Amino acid sequence: MLRKKIEPYLFLAPALAVLLIVFAYPVFRLLILSFQRPTAGKLHFVGITNYKAILNDDVFLQAVRNNLALLICVPIMVVVALLLAIFLFERIRGWQFYRTTLFLPYLLPIAVVGLIFSYIFQLSGVLNDFLTAIGLSGLALDWLGSTRLALPTLMFVIIWKEVGFGIVLFLARLMSVEEDLFDAAKIDGANWWQLQWHVTVPQLAAVIEFFTIVSIITMLSWVFSYVYVMTGGGPGNSTMVTELFIYLTGFRYNQMNIASAVAVLLLLVTGVFIFLELRLRENSAIVEAVE
Amino acid sequence: MKSRYGFQYWFGMSVRQILVIFATLLSLFPVYFMAVSSFKTKSEYIANKWGLPSSLNWANFQTALAGEKFFVRFANSTILTVGSVVVSLIIACLAAYAFARMEFYGKRTLFNVILSLMVVPPVVMIIPLFVTMVRWHLVNTYQGTIIIYTGLLLPFSIYLMTNFFRAIPREIIEAARIDGCSNLGIFWRIMMPLSAPAVVTLIVVNALWVWNELLIALVFMQKDELKTLMVGISALRSRNYVDIPATMAGLLVATIPIVIVYIFGQRFFIRGLTGGAVK
Numbered sequence: 001m002l003r004k005k006i007e008p009y010l011f012l013a014p015a016l017a018v019l020l021i022v023f024a025y026p027v028f029r030l031l032i033l034s035f036q037r038p039t040a041g042k043l044h045f046v047g048i049t050n051y052k053a054i055l056n057d058d059v060f061l062q063a064v065r066n067n068l069a070l071l072i073c074v075p076i077m078v079v080v081a082l083l084l085a086i087f088l089f090e091r092i093r094g095w096q097f098y099r100t101t102l103f104l105p106y107l108l109p110i111a112v113v114g115l116i117f118s119y120i121f122q123l124s125g126v127l128n129d130f131l132t133a134i135g136l137s138g139l140a141l142d143w144l145g146s147t148r149l150a151l152p153t154l155m156f157v158i159i160w161k162e163v164g165f166g167i168v169l170f171l172a173r174l175m176s177v178e179e180d181l182f183d184a185a186k187i188d189g190a191n192w193w194q195l196q197w198h199v200t201v202p203q204l205a206a207v208i209e210f211f212t213i214v215s216i217i218t219m220l221s222w223v224f225s226y227v228y229v230m231t232g233g234g235p236g237n238s239t240m241v242t243e244l245f246i247y248l249t250g251f252r253y254n255q256m257n258i259a260s261a262v263a264v265l266l267l268l269v270t271g272v273f274i275f276l277e278l279r280l281r282e283n284s285a286i287v288e289a290v291e
Numbered sequence: 292m293k294s295r296y297g298f299q300y301w302f303g304m305s306v307r308q309i310l311v312i313f314a315t316l317l318s319l320f321p322v323y324f325m326a327v328s329s330f331k332t333k334s335e336y337i338a339n340k341w342g343l344p345s346s347l348n349w350a351n352f353q354t355a356l357a358g359e360k361f362f363v364r365f366a367n368s369t370i371l372t373v374g375s376v377v378v379s380l381i382i383a384c385l386a387a388y389a390f391a392r393m394e395f396y397g398k399r400t401l402f403n404v405i406l407s408l409m410v411v412p413p414v415v416m417i418i419p420l421f422v423t424m425v426r427w428h429l430v431n432t433y434q435g436t437i438i439i440y441t442g443l444l445l446p447f448s449i450y451l452m453t454n455f456f457r458a459i460p461r462e463i464i465e466a467a468r469i470d471g472c473s474n475l476g477i478f479w480r481i482m483m484p485l486s487a488p489a490v491v492t493l494i495v496v497n498a499l500w501v502w503n504e505l506l507i508a509l510v511f512m513q514k515d516e517l518k519t520l521m522v523g524i525s526a527l528r529s530r531n532y533v534d535i536p537a538t539m540a541g542l543l544v545a546t547i548p549i550v551i552v553y554i555f556g557q558r559f560f561i562r563g564l565t566g567g568a569v570k
Contacts, residue, residue, distance in 0.1 A: 007393065008389040008398075009391035010394035010395070011388055011474075012385070012386050012389050012401075013351045013479075014385060015383065015405075015445055015449060018382060018438065018441050018442045018445060019408065019445060021423075021438060022420070022439055022441075025419070025423070026416040026419035026420045027416065030415065035417065042434075043502075056490065063308065071522065083310070084311065084314055085312050098311050098314075101318050102314060102315060103560075104322070104550075104553065104562070105318050105321075107499060107549055107553055107560065108549065109546065110503065110505065111503070112524060112542045112546050113524070114523075115524060115527060115528060116324060117300055117321060117543060119535055120321065122538070126324060126340040126341050126359065160317065160318070164318070171372070175502075179517075181531070189456065192303070217412075221412035222412055223412065224414060224507065225505040225525075227527060228506075228509075229524075229528055243414040243506075244415075247417070247506070247509075247510075251421075251423075256418050257424070258566065259418050260418050263415045263416075263418060266414070266415055270410070270411070270415075273410075274407050274410050275407070275450075277410060278406055
């Protein structure tokens with residue numbers, strides 16, 4: 001009987017060991033580091049000094065503002081993904097081909113995509129060549145090189161790459177909705193917008209919520225690669241984000257304790273959304289759709 | 292009743308088709324741009340940025356593959372990808388079997404905690420992980436980086452495999468148990484062979500993730516001869532002088548494995564990536 005009690009833990013042991021090394025212990029160390037500072041080569045507890053320092057750091061505050069600005073992408077992504085998923089679901093000609101191509105950006109490496117887009121958006125890049133060729137040279141701007149445009153350009157690339165996930169997610173869910181629901185609404189004389197608003201959106205509510213939360217987490221804490229590859233945070237910190245701030249502070253300026261304090265704050269903020277996401281996953285409203 | 296072939300239907304379908312085609316062109320343009328540019332000479336690229344190349348000029352591929360330690364980086368990416376995908380798969384399947392088919396104290400809570408780790412951003416852990424890995428002499432090693440990747444892949448892998456194992460009928464397991472099969476035997480001889488589709492899905496999704504990952508590779512594989520393909524690529528941006536067509540050729544070679552896997556395993560991709568939400 002003892003064997004039966006211990007056995008599950010033997011199956012779990014390797015996973016738990018790795019998770020302890022990669023998640024639990026680092027988070028514990030992170031908390032401690034964030035309250036310490038090195039003096040004469042040794043770490044000492046300094047209370048909330050690091051936190052006070054970052055809250056007065058203009059670059060950090062700029063990074064937070066930029067992360068918040070990135071949240072504008074979320075509603076755009078939801079609407080675009082929803083519309084395209086509905087169109088594909090209506091079986092427009094070639095929908096399977098479109099599904100394949102619209103999903104492709106999501107799979108490409110951000111490093112590759114970022115580099116290609118930085119050649120597209122260069123001052124002498126493809127986009128400006130094209131705008132000049134069609135007589136819109138007034139619109140040929142320095143897309144990644146100006147403090148005003150760099151962040152919106154970055155947002156375009158993020159949306160371009162992440163929206164495919166939403167399309168595939170929504171389409172998979174749509175395909176599992178009972179056809180009768182759509183037919184009933186049509187017989188009742190609902191027009192296209194009414195049909196979407198009263199049938200599609202409520203049926204997709206759980207996946208829309210899921211995609212929204214995942215996208216919020218992405219905008220707050222998974223955009224490092226885009227920024228690192230395309231702008232490096234510039235020009236003039238106009239595209240600085242929290243993750244890049246942590247990376248630069250910790251590894252380029254060797255202020256690991258300051259960087260730790262920022263990481264703690266980031267974990268607390270994303271933690272709220274992680275909790276929401278977990279609640280949603282537990283909710284059995286999200287049903288099996290993909291064979 | 293409106294005719295299915297009336298003007299309104301035709302008009303609506305046309306609007307949809309135009310919007311979807313526009314979105315598709317937008318999705319494909321960067322890939323198209325990369326592909327055509329990689330066959331152009333430098334002067335041709337400057338004169339004609341978005342058109343087709345006048346002839347297939349393979350010299351860029353030679354330049355790309357010769358420079359920047361391309362093969363070394365390709366090999367590093369491959370080692371890390373294969374290593375972490377295999378290790379995480381084995382560990383995740385064992386844990387998933389316990390979650391799906393065994394009873395133990397704290398099961399539900401533990402499962403939820405692991406689920407919540409799925410979206411914890413790695414950037415939160417890199418500083419303490421780096422401090423620890425330095426102390427264990429695991430920075431700039433394949434093993435150290437594979438451990439980190441394995442940890443980051445585990446939550447999703449455990450989740451996906453647990454859901455799949457749960458769907459395997461209990462009768463099969465009971466029958467095997469009556470025949471005297473141990474838990475490890477059931478796991479190895481019954482669960483794993485039955486789970487081939489889920490395993491393929493997991494391998495494809497995880498391999499893609501590791502292959503594309505940048506931050507961990509940047510921090511933990513700093514030595515020049517250990518850098519991954521994505522780290523090498525990301526360093527190209529800050530160059531003042533860049534041979535764009537040769538760079539594009541390099542990017543194309545780095546992307547081809549993904550596109551091939553995608554074309555052949557599309558349904559695995561879609562199932563795996565939506566499996567998290569639309570299970």
